[in-house]
Amino acid sequence: MRGGLAIVALLLVVSPAQAQQENPAARTVMAHLAKGARATRVGDWVTYRFDGGAGGNRVYYWRMAVVGEEKDKAGRDAVWVEMEAGTHPAMKSPLMQMRMLVAREGEQIRYDAISRLYIGGPTDRPQEYSQEALDHVIKQMEEQGREDKMPDPDDEKTPMPVGLKPVLRSSKEMRVMTLAGTVSAVSIEVVVKKTVVKRMWISREIPLMQLAKMEIPGIAHSMEVAEYGIDAKPRMVLPAPSAPKVQLEYADRIFPDLPGTDAPDEAGPSETHP
Numbered sequence: 001m002r003g004g005l006a007i008v009a010l011l012l013v014v015s016p017a018q019a020q021q022e023n024p025a026a027r028t029v030m031a032h033l034a035k036g037a038r039a040t041r042v043g044d045w046v047t048y049r050f051d052g053g054a055g056g057n058r059v060y061y062w063r064m065a066v067v068g069e070e071k072d073k074a075g076r077d078a079v080w081v082e083m084e085a086g087t088h089p090a091m092k093s094p095l096m097q098m099r100m101l102v103a104r105e106g107e108q109i110r111y112d113a114i115s116r117l118y119i120g121g122p123t124d125r126p127q128e129y130s131q132e133a134l135d136h137v138i139k140q141m142e143e144q145g146r147e148d149k150m151p152d153p154d155d156e157k158t159p160m161p162v163g164l165k166p167v168l169r170s171s172k173e174m175r176v177m178t179l180a181g182t183v184s185a186v187s188i189e190v191v192v193k194k195t196v197v198k199r200m201w202i203s204r205e206i207p208l209m210q211l212a213k214m215e216i217p218g219i220a221h222s223m224e225v226a227e228y229g230i231d232a233k234p235r236m237v238l239p240a241p242s243a244p245k246v247q248l249e250y251a252d253r254i255f256p257d258l259p260g261t262d263a264p265d266e267a268g269p270s271e272t273h274p
Contacts, residue, residue, distance in 0.1 A: 025168040025188050029202050032173055032186045037204035039107040042066050042079065044207035045232035046225060047089060049179060053220035061089050064208055065232035069104075072115040076103045081111075082236055089226055091235070095122050099236045112145075114138060118236060119246070126236050130245040167191045176201050178212050179226045185212045 045065035052058030068080035078101050086094035097120035103113035117134050120126030129137065171187040185203040189196050196217055203212040206225055214223040 023168065025170040028170040028186055029188065032184075032202060033204050033210065035204060037210060038207075040066060040079075040109055040208055041230070042069050043230045043232050045230075046206060046208050046228040047091075048211075049089070049224050049226040051220075051222045051224075060085060060087050060095075061091065061226065063091055065235075066109075066208070067099075067232050067234040070101070072101055072103055072113075074103075074115065076113075077105075078103050078115065079109060080234070081109070082232075082234065084235070093122060096120070097126060097236050099126070099234075099238070112138075112141065118238065120236060126239055127243070128239065128245045130247050133246045133248050136248055164192055166197065176203070176212055179224055180206075180228055183212055183225075 043066065045063065047061055047063040050060050050062060052060075063082075063084045065082045066079050067082050070078060070080070072078040081100055081102055083096075083098040084091045084094045085096045086092070088094075097118075099118040100114050101116040103110045103115070114134065114137075117129040117137065118126045119129065167190075169189040169191055173184055173186050175182050176185040176187075183203045183205045185201040185205075188200045188202065190198040199213075199215045199217070201212040201214075202210055204210060206212055207228055207230065211223070212225050216222070
């Protein structure tokens with residue numbers, strides 16, 4: 001149900017004025033999920049098909065699966081999550097593979113609490129990130145998160161014209177056809193005037209994200225569940241424990257004479273006597 005809660009949070013951000021009066025769209029989503037959405041468990045997996053428009057020439061697939069559980073270094077309950085992306089629905093020759101150990105608090109999987117990380121590519125075998133490299137990745141994620149939460153100064157200077165503020169519309173529960181079959185879902189639309197900017201179908205039957213479909217009509221982009229199940233197994237071939245890990249490389253160590261790097265601890269004669 002964690003994915004559904006994230007979608008509800010997104011709805012409240014899209015329409016903050018309505019959120020203060022208990023957003024009806026968010027209430028519709030929560031009522032639908034309350035009828036049977038289950039907590040994420042080991043074995044849950046889902047594959048989505050992305051269409052970037054251009055007449056179907058930019059189609060790719062993204063798979064997410066929970067493949068194991070154990071305690072992390074801090075002694076917290078944690079789960080192993082694998083992600084794959086590629087142009088084949090069965091992820092033959094994937095373009096990207098990722099496996100990460102993330103903390104779990106009750107029913108909530110904390111994707112911001114990563115303690116181990118493996119990355120693999122189409123031509124590179126999976127490698128584990130060293131602690132230093134992982135800390136760097138987490139720091140970048142935190143900085144990006146803070147930037148995303150900061151209000152845009154331009155939004156305050158230029159108020160949105162009357163009638164152009166986004167409005168949320170929701171539907172009653174219905175049966176929706178997807179590439180993975182027919183599921184029960186509720187639709188949420190973000191509308192500006194009479195134009196649908198984004199449309200989502202939320203389904204309690206879809207594991208992990210509870211998202212059945214999403215469309216952005218203006219740019220002909222879409223995302224749709226292609227397959228899902230509860231029998232996921234680890235698919236990444238992990239390196240040997242003794243294999244080298246991904247390390248940070250510092251320019252001043254590799255190229256000590258590179259302009260702009262830190263100066264030597266002791267100044268040379270030319271610096272002491274200009």
